[in-house]
Amino acid sequence: MSSNNSNTIDLLIDLVQRPSITPEDHGCQQMIAARLQTVGFTIEHMRHGEVDNLWARYGTEDPVFVFAGHTDVVPTGNADDWSQPPFSANIVNGELYGRGAADMKGSVAAMITAIERFVQSNPQPNGSLAVLLTSDEEGPAVNGTVKVVEALAARNEAIHYCVVGEPTSAGTLGDTIKNGRRGSLSAKLLVHGKQGHVAYPHLADNPAHKSFKFLDELVSIKWDEGDDNFPPTTLQISNINAGTGAGNVIPGTLTIDFNLRYSPAISVNDIQTQVQTLIEQHKLDVDISWNESAAPFLTPTGSLTDAMRSSVSKVVSVDAALDTGGGTSDGRFISRTCEQVIEFGPLNATIHQTDERINCEDIDSLSTIYENLLENLLGKQER
Template identity: 40%
Template sequence: MTVRNPVSNLQTLIRCPSVTPEEGGALDALEAMLSPMGFHVQRMVAKDENTPDVENLYARFGSDGPHLMFAGHTDVVPTGDDALWSHPPFSADIDNGRVFGRGAVDMKGGIACFIAALARHIEENGPPPGSVSLLITGDEEGPSINGTDKLLKWADERGERWDAALVGEPTNPDVLGEMIKVGRRGSLSGRITIRGTQGHVAYPDRADNPLRALPAMLQSLMGKAYDNGNDRFPPSNLEVTSVDTGNSATNVIPDHVSAVFNIRFNDSWTTETLQNEIVSRLQRAAQDLSLRSGKQAATFDIEWLGRPSPVFLTRNDALAGSLSEAIEAVTGKMPSLSTTGGTSDARFIKDYCPVVEFGLVGQTMHKIDEHVPVSDLETLTVIYQNFIGRWFARAVGR
């Protein structure tokens, strides 16, 4: 099969300018690879208010038995200034043993390797004793509204069921084989707005400066640890990312100040219990009058921003064990099982089946001159092929 070569697969995908939310020909290219292999390929367009329509792809090989899903995305982030690239960002040029192009690492490379791995497995061992599906979205780098979440629901409504899933995101910090992601911290964002009374700085008695309440409020959010972490997760951590009064004058006391924050949290919390904790901290801090002599408790509002991402942890020895063994067999390294990093589409998949993440080294993702060594593409393909054999052997009890 021509798709045995992960490098040529990746070059084909990189040459599709699929900057989110544009399909850019990437799903057409995937369909052209998968259909001759025997996959039943379906495309669906997801829609929602105030968001761009996004085309997604679902392909299945086999019709029964244990069902393994590979999930990923073909959309990529913008290239930035093309003139700064040493090779055009959609050229897929090979230079000094490296493939250059937007999406090489994040994450067209992972998709290219999995397709090559499955093609090799089928050619060398015959079809796996079950089913393999590819769930590919075009909305991972965008708002993630019309992507994996809706594609999973669409497939579920059509009777699709999965026993395990592998997401091909770049998980390795420095060297291929060092890290599997077996979970993700939750993410919660919010904006607090402290209300005051506008006035002239020369007459502070006639105003109420909300900035005088801000230090205590921020201290309440960032000063005391939320937890100590545990054997799978680091401590939860909140960072304030923006403070703004909307005030350009130097002689006017503003009537409000807003601060935006994000907290990455572990499984000591749910979204609801964490929201309650944050509100409780702010309410206590609002009583602090150390910088507000003669004033009443500060008045504030809180707005939760975006869609919170829940924390999750996969405990599935058949899945993580098969992948760890495959990595060790190919690289000689026993990977760490990590929950670090940001969110991913695994947060949607975990509601349907156990899920882990493993892909390329992520050092150049989203950067100018994003690239991947040809040797890493071959190594990842061999790992994926080894994993496919091991997982199905466990799934059917061999």
């Protein structure tokens, strides 16, 4: 390890070198817990099934500010396709390479060193500071953050502000703060027909033929207009299958998977009713199952978004925009009990890709931004 590295980059190297592919944590949380304990945090490991979760808290007063994140990473794919070994944390031209460097061990390292500096200069902050980490964000997310949120709610332990360290920056560090996310609703549709010989269609009932018009109308529905904070709801077919593989057999069934990314301008119930009505109009014989994987959430402009924008502006002179696009994150679980949840982190250009990497200077700046945010929200100094 080069002694030229900052404290934050040394921590990031340690984290990236642990191959913590979901749900494996590989000791990341133990190591972080030990550091936080050293500066006065109370540590609780909340393991559920194969998933490691950490809840660490400093202070007993309100408001409670939480940094949330994940220590797990997605698989690397073929390691030979990487220009640097995926768990090497090698630094080339100022960029640190490795799976999880951007999503989101860079943010985790930045949070921890920001906290260490902050509690050093503010041993008695105006409120409490906590860290919530899981090793199951990239996987099914069943035994992760949601379990910690439930445990806290069950003992009436409130959270007032939460920053999730997902990589939200698009072009330059600090350009984007996510202050909400669309909901995600999936459906599996099975259309029944009757199998037969293609030469004898009168003896069969082709579910593909029956479904074309229905599908065309389904994908043409204008669900809503969106609103000031959210783009309009969209539907995409992700899988469509029918047929035996043979060229002379009319399929007996057709299966279709589709997913909606929906805004709060429409309810799940409204979506389901419209789809059901369309199915009936087309007289299709179907089985349908729905999976609501994420409800939408929105943190309106307020004390947390203002403090974040001011910290970004102060540290990197960037005017951060609020945005609700992109996929889902664990923010969806925390928003159930916390009114102000935002996501803010480094560039997402290489996440989940071969040669995932992050600019080291950005991670040092990120740590300063996080520290400044803590000063803004919980600091006792003149400001």
